[in-house]
Each structure stands twice: as C-alpha cells, then as structure tokens.
Amino acid sequence: LVYSNQLNSELIHYVANCTVLGEKAFCYLPPKGQPVLFISEAWDLERAVKECHLKDVRVIGKNWPQEIASITRSCEGRLGIAGRENLGRFGIEALEKAIGRETVSATRFLEDLATIKSPYELTLIRETAKMADAGFKKALEVAKEGLPDYVLGAEIDYVMREMGATDNFQMLAVGRDITGMLLPWGKKIEPGDLLLFEITPANGSVTYTVQLCRTAIFGEKPDRLLQEKFGVLIEALEESLAVIRPGVRISEVARIQNEIIGRAGYPEYCRPPYMRGRGHGFGLGRIDVEEDSTLEFAEGMSLVVHPNQFIPETGYLALGEHIIVTAKGIERLTRTESKIYECGGGRR
Amino acid sequence: MSFVKLPVLRHGLMLRHEDIFPDVVMAERIKRVRKLMEEKGVGSLIAYSNAIQNGPVCYLTNYPCFGLGRRAAVALGSEEGPFLFTAEPSRNLPRVRLFTTCDLEKGRQFLSAACDRVKKLSKHNPVGLVGFSNLPLGLAKEAEKGLEGLEVIDISRDFHAILAAKDEGSLKATKRAREFAEEGIRFLKEEVASGKDLWQLAAYVDYRLRLLGVEDTNILLGCAAKGRVRPGYPARIRPNAGDTVVAYIAVQYARHWGVVGYTLSVGTTNEEQKATLAGLGEVKKRVAAEIMTGKTLGQVEAIILEAGRQAGLRYATDLPLATGVGFDLLEYPASAEDEVKSGTVFQVTLGIDVRETFTAMIVDMLQVTPSGGVWLGGSAS
Numbered sequence: 001l002v003y004s005n006q007l008n009s010e011l012i013h014y015v016a017n018c019t020v021l022g023e024k025a026f027c028y029l030p031p032k033g034q035p036v037l038f039i040s041e042a043w044d045l046e047r048a049v050k051e052c053h054l055k056d057v058r059v060i061g062k063n064w065p066q067e068i069a070s071i072t073r074s075c076e077g078r079l080g081i082a083g084r085e086n087l088g089r090f091g092i093e094a095l096e097k098a099i100g101r102e103t104v105s106a107t108r109f110l111e112d113l114a115t116i117k118s119p120y121e122l123t124l125i126r127e128t129a130k131m132a133d134a135g136f137k138k139a140l141e142v143a144k145e146g147l148p149d150y151v152l153g154a155e156i157d158y159v160m161r162e163m164g165a166t167d168n169f170q171m172l173a174v175g176r177d178i179t180g181m182l183l184p185w186g187k188k189i190e191p192g193d194l195l196l197f198e199i200t201p202a203n204g205s206v207t208y209t210v211q212l213c214r215t216a217i218f219g220e221k222p223d224r225l226l227q228e229k230f231g232v233l234i235e236a237l238e239e240s241l242a243v244i245r246p247g248v249r250i251s252e253v254a255r256i257q258n259e260i261i262g263r264a265g266y267p268e269y270c271r272p273p274y275m276r277g278r279g280h281g282f283g284l285g286r287i288d289v290e291e292d293s294t295l296e297f298a299e300g301m302s303l304v305v306h307p308n309q310f311i312p313e314t315g316y317l318a319l320g321e322h323i324i325v326t327a328k329g330i331e332r333l334t335r336t337e338s339k340i341y342e343c344g345g346g347r348r
Numbered sequence: 349m350s351f352v353k354l355p356v357l358r359h360g361l362m363l364r365h366e367d368i369f370p371d372v373v374m375a376e377r378i379k380r381v382r383k384l385m386e387e388k389g390v391g392s393l394i395a396y397s398n399a400i401q402n403g404p405v406c407y408l409t410n411y412p413c414f415g416l417g418r419r420a421a422v423a424l425g426s427e428e429g430p431f432l433f434t435a436e437p438s439r440n441l442p443r444v445r446l447f448t449t450c451d452l453e454k455g456r457q458f459l460s461a462a463c464d465r466v467k468k469l470s471k472h473n474p475v476g477l478v479g480f481s482n483l484p485l486g487l488a489k490e491a492e493k494g495l496e497g498l499e500v501i502d503i504s505r506d507f508h509a510i511l512a513a514k515d516e517g518s519l520k521a522t523k524r525a526r527e528f529a530e531e532g533i534r535f536l537k538e539e540v541a542s543g544k545d546l547w548q549l550a551a552y553v554d555y556r557l558r559l560l561g562v563e564d565t566n567i568l569l570g571c572a573a574k575g576r577v578r579p580g581y582p583a584r585i586r587p588n589a590g591d592t593v594v595a596y597i598a599v600q601y602a603r604h605w606g607v608v609g610y611t612l613s614v615g616t617t618n619e620e621q622k623a624t625l626a627g628l629g630e631v632k633k634r635v636a637a638e639i640m641t642g643k644t645l646g647q648v649e650a651i652i653l654e655a656g657r658q659a660g661l662r663y664a665t666d667l668p669l670a671t672g673v674g675f676d677l678l679e680y681p682a683s684a685e686d687e688v689k690s691g692t693v694f695q696v697t698l699g700i701d702v703r704e705t706f707t708a709m710i711v712d713m714l715q716v717t718p719s720g721g722v723w724l725g726g727s728a729s
Contacts, residue, residue, distance in 0.1 A: 019581050088483060088488065158558075
C-alpha cells in the first residue's frame with residue numbers, strides 16, 4: 001500500500017502516475033493483479049482516471065480504513081505501507097484495526113527503487129533541465145534597475161511553467177552581503193547587487209526536478225575579489241564532479257568541496273549554521289551529499305551538486321550543476337555555463 | 349472545492365503586512381487563546397502546523413509553514429510566549445524574521461525543543477495540544493517522549509473554532525485575497541480565447557497575479573465542448589469556440605486564501621447557460637440571509653440544498669457545498685456538527701450538470717455574522 005498526502009505526493013505519483021489533489025491518496029499494489037488507486041475527491045475522479053491510466057480508481061471517504069481493508073483482505077501476511085510514517089498514529093491504528101493485522105513501513109523499499117532512474121525518467125529529467133536553463137536566461141534578460149525580486153521570480157516561473165514545469169522549488173536572493181537564500185520581500189535590484197538563483201523546476205513530480213544554482217552581478221563587472229572567491233567555488237565544483245562515477249562514495253564529493261573551500265580560508269563556514277549539504281537528489285529516492293553519506297554513486301542517479309557557500313567578504317554565492325551518473329562518469333544536464341554572470345550592462 | 353494546495357515554497361511576495369496585522373491584532377489573538385487555555389484548565393499550549401494545515405502556528409505567530417522545513421510548533425504560556433520553533437531553523441530563520449515578531453527559538457529537533465519549553469511554561473498544570481493528530485509517526489513519538497509525565501488535553505477543535513472566527517486582520521487579508529482571485533478570473537476571461545491551452549492559461553493567470561504581489565495561487569481549470577466538466581489540474585487542452593470552461597482560482601495573500609470560481613463560455617454564451625448561471629446567482633442571494641452564527645455546518649449545507657430545491661436546481665453531488673477557508677483551503681468547520689462562529693468564512697460551491705449538456709459552477713466566499721451571511725464580493729459578483 002502506498003500512501004501520499006500533499007506533503008509527500010511523490011509516492012503516489014511514482015506508483016500510479018497521478019497528481020494528488022485533495023487530502024490523501026492510496027495505491028494498493030497486490031502481489032498479483034491490477035493496482036487500485038484511491039483518491040479523496042469525488043470531483044477529481046475523471047481527471048485522475050485519465051492521468052493515471054489505471055483501470056480501478058475509487059473515491060474514499062471517512063471510512064477509508066474499511067474500504068482499504070475490503071481489498072487487502074485477500075493478501076496474507078503483514079501489509080507494507082510506503083509513506084506509513086505520514087499516516088500518523090491515528091491513521092495507522094484505524095487501518096490496522098480495519099485490516100486486522102500488523103502493518104510495516106515500506107517507504108525505504110520504494111525510496112531505494114526510485115534512487116536509480118529508468119531511461120524514461122531520465123528523459124523527463126533532461127526535459128526539466130531545459131526549463132531551468134530557460135528560467136535563468138529569462139532572469140538575465142529581464143533584470144533591470146528597480147525591478148522587485150518577486151517580479152524577477154514571477155518571470156522565471158512563467159517561462160518555465162509555459163514549458164510544462166509543474167512546480168519550481170525556487171529560492172532566490174537579491175542584494176549585497178547576502179547570508180543565504182531568501183523569499184521575495186520586495187527588494188528592488190540596484191547596481192552592484194548580486195542575484196542568487198536556485199532555479200528548481202519539477203516535471204510532473206518533484207522526483208523529476210532539476211536544480212540550477214547560479215550567481216549574477218547586476219550593473220557592474222565582478223571585481224577581482226568576487227572573481228577570486230567565485231573561482232574557489234568553481235574549483236570545488238569541477239574537482240568534485242571529476243571524481244564521480246559508479247562505486248565512488250557520495251561523501252567524497254562533500255569532502256573534496258569542503259577541503260577546497262576550507263583551504264581557501266573558510267573551514268568553519270563549511271559547517272552549520274552556514275552550510276550543510278553539498279548536493280542532493282529530489283523527491284523519491286533522495287540522495288544527500290554530505291561528508292557522512294554512506295551511499296555510493298550508481299548509474300542512473302540524478303542529483304544536484306552545489307558548492308554554494310557563504311563567504312564573509314562577498315556574502316553568499318551560488319553555484320551548482322545538476323547531473324546524471326553514467327557508466328563512466330557524469331552527464332551535465334543544463335547548458336548554462338558554470339561562471340559568474342553579469343546582467344543589466346556593466347559600468348566599469 | 350476542498351482541494352488542499354501545498355505551498356512548497358511561497359514564490360510570491362512575502363511580507364509581514366503590518367498594516368493588516370499590527371501588533372495589536374497579534375496581541376488580541378494571544379489573549380483570546382489564553383482565555384481558551386484558562387477555560388480548558390491548561391497552563392500552557394503547544395500547537396503543531398505543517399504546510400497543509402498552517403492555521404494554528406500562523407494564527408499565533410504570523411509564520412506560515414513553507415519551504416524547507418514545512419513544519420513548525422509554537423509554545424504559549426499563560427504569561428509568556430508565544431515561542432516559535434521551526435524545522436530547519438538555520439536555513440529558515442532569515443526568512444522567518446521577515447514576517448514574524450514572535451520569539452524565535454533555534455533547535456534542530458524543533459518539536460522536542462517546543463515540548464521542553466511548554467513543559468517549563470505549564471508550571472505543573474495540564475498542557476493543551478493543538479494539531480497533534482497531524483503529527484507524522486516519528487514526530488508523534490518525539491512529542492510523547494517530550495511530554496512524558498504531563499497531563500495533556502487536546503483542545504484542537506476549540507482552537508480551530510477561534511481561528512475560523514476571523515478577526516479584523518484575517519478578514520482584511522481574506523477579502524484582499526478574494527479580490528485578487530476575482531482579478532484572476534478577469535485575466536482568464538481576457539485570455540481564454542487566445543489559443544492558449546488550459547495549462548498555459550493557468551500559468552498566465554498565476555504570472556499576472558504574482559506581478560500584483562500575491563504569495564501563491566492555486567488554479568484549477570476544466571474545459572469541454574459538451575457534457576459534465578470539473579475544474580482540475582490544468583490539462584493541455586485548448587478551449588475552442590463554444591466550449592465551457594470552469595475555473596477555480598484561489599489566491600494567497602498575507603497568509604490567507606481567497607477563492608472565486610466561475611463558468612466561462614468561449615465565444616458566445618448560450619441562453620440556457622446564462623439562465624442557469626443567473627439561477628445560481630439567485631440561490632446565492634437567497635441563502636446568505638439564512639446562514640448565521642450558531643448554525644452547524646450540516647445545517648448550512650441543508651440551507652443551500654433547500655434553496656436549490658426551491659429554485660428547481662439539483663446540485664452536482666461530487667462538489668462540496670460549503671467548507672471553511674482562511675489560513676488553509678480546508679479548515680474549521682469541517683464536520684457536519686461543527687458550529688459556525690461569527691466571522692467564519694465559507695467557500696460555497698454551487699455546481700449543476702445540466703442534462704449532461706454543460707456544467708455551470710460558481711464558487712464564492714461567504715462571511716457569517718449573527719444576522720446572516722455576507723458575500724465577500726457582494727451578492728451579485
């Protein structure tokens with residue numbers, strides 16, 4: 001049984017190719033036979049049927065435990081639930097009472113399956129990368145003096161939405177001496193401002209997300225200090241990407257980046273509260289690029305690697321590449337060059 | 349509709365909106381909750397929110413559960429607090445400070461830290477719990493450990509009733525959000541015949557609204573040449589001349605949702621559609637007077653049904669008639685027996701499938717007062 005609420009809709013999307021509207025959804029995958037999808041909104045039934053292509057889609061109401069029990073009865077043994085943790089205690093108790101047996105978490109099982117993307121999933125992810133490139137290109141085009149940050153965000157979102165992006169886990173910051181990514185708060189672009197982007201479109205599900213982290217300077221050319229510090233991030237990115245291939249520990253990427261940035265004089269800024277991970281996957285099949293990660297790279301993994309860094313002299317700087325792990329190394333997904341960008345015309 | 353939108357990250361303009369929520373509004377809320385605590389005999393209160401049910405924490409702190417952590421807890425004592433604890437505080441705090449003046453507490457295990465605080469605040473009295481039935485399993489265990497040995501009382505229902513009875517700030521924000529939603533319908537009308545598909549239309553409306561400074565949108569559209577149609581996750585269908593488009597546009601502004609739904613015809617509207625929509629408009633006018641403070645949600649639904657029956661209209665049964673809306677798209681009152689408080693705002697959905705030839709649907713917001721309901725956009729909107 002797979003359970004999703006709005007916070008974890010990627011689970012149902014993975015097994016049923018259905019976007020969860022409403023409060024909750026379940027998908028029952030019997031050992032043999034057809035899956036059954038349960039959704040919670042009657043008005044959404046026709047759409048859900050069309051989207052998922054499953055033959056058996058039902059609407060559940062307040063007596064959902066009984067409705068699920070009625071179809072899981074024929075299955076013997078414990079019932080594995082992916083997403084069980086999010087059902088909450090009352091949900092689990094109600095379900096176990098209705099089915100008359102124990103349930104166990106099957107979330108890890110689904111997470112492990114989803115870590116390696118199928119060729120079809122990789123196609124989706126490559127499409128998403130084009131959206132991210134378009135979003136960044138648009139940002140550079142529209143940036144002008146006095147433009148508020150939320151308008152910049154809207155422009156990026158719109159161009160990607162038109163290309164089919166279903167969401168954008170977007171973080172951006174505009175200003176000087178930025179300590180981290182912010183929400184749009186009405187800051188108007190001024191000459192000399194840094195524009196920081198984590199452009200993160202999703203394609204259908206958050207599992208098929210790509211992230212592009214970049215930094216631009218508005219109305220000025222980057223001075224020597226900024227170029228030097230950004231150069232450290234480029235070195236950290238390139239050196240860490242160079243080691244990635246199947247069988248290499250993921251922690252190695254974090255170790256290399258922290259070593260290079262630490263060597264440049266910022267070892268204490270490589271730890272919380274300034275920095276945490278050096279990359280991650282998205283949605284189901286999550287990967288964390290941290291020094292204590294125990295996982296190894298494997299062909300078909302999709303993740304962002306980002307040496308984003310707070311540097312006292314310049315403020316926060318963003319740089320990151322989304323990659324797919326291939327048999328021999330990596331495939332860079334976005335076409336946006338890894339460098340510091342200038343926009344709004346240089347003054348010096 | 350009871351579509352629950354998850355704001356992954358609020359993409360739009362996020363401000364504290366001091367004009368809407370001055371300190372005095374927040375102080376009044378705290379006072380109201382403390383009165384409830386006293387009535388229930390609890391010495392302190394701990395409320396949990398996530399990105400689906402923002403209400404409890406947002407009511408006391410002006411902080412919405414968005415983005416990275418998507419979860420938060422607030423601790424309130426009879427004299428101290430509120431103290432806000434967010435997931436992923438190191439990354440969230442710079443943002444949180446943009447819109448809350450509440451005391452912010454750091455601590456990676458936010459719920460354990462909130463439990464510790466509420467324990468100290470309770471002074472050996474029972475602790476009131478809000479929203480704990482929404483805790484995922486891991487956090488529920490953490491909370492159980494954190495509150496071990498204390499008497500706890502779940503006061504969620506009463507708390508939700510308080511926040512549903514909108515105060516001046518919430519009402520202002522809700523009205524403004526609704527105005528934006530109506531603006532969204534206008535943007536849609538302008539573009540519906542432009543050749544864009546439903547997905548592009550939703551993207552366009554979202555874009556236009558974001559330029560106006562809204563926090564987030566939730567746009568559901570449906571389209572058909574003939575027969576039943578429902579608003580839904582926008583498909584890549586292009587509306588053609590003569591098609592019916594049903595639209596549900598929800599807009600979030602100052603942490604509150606505003607909703608408007610309407611039925612559009614591409615090109616000319618036929619007379620029967622016009623008459624049906626006019627009929628729904630008449631029902632709207634009629635029901636308002638009868639929906640007043642003290643009714644239950646079940647009674648409110650019965651009033652709407654009866655008004656339809658008298659007008660000879662049979663509503664589509666898969667559309668929810670009335671649900672609470674405010675901080676969240678689905679909030680108190682949610683059960684048939686829930687009593688409606690003064691200031692509660694409903695989203696009312698009136699939808700009809702006419703002889704399988706077309707659908708007419710309107711959605712609007714009704715504020716409940718002791719003397720009857722008031723449509724936020726006016727009864728003729």
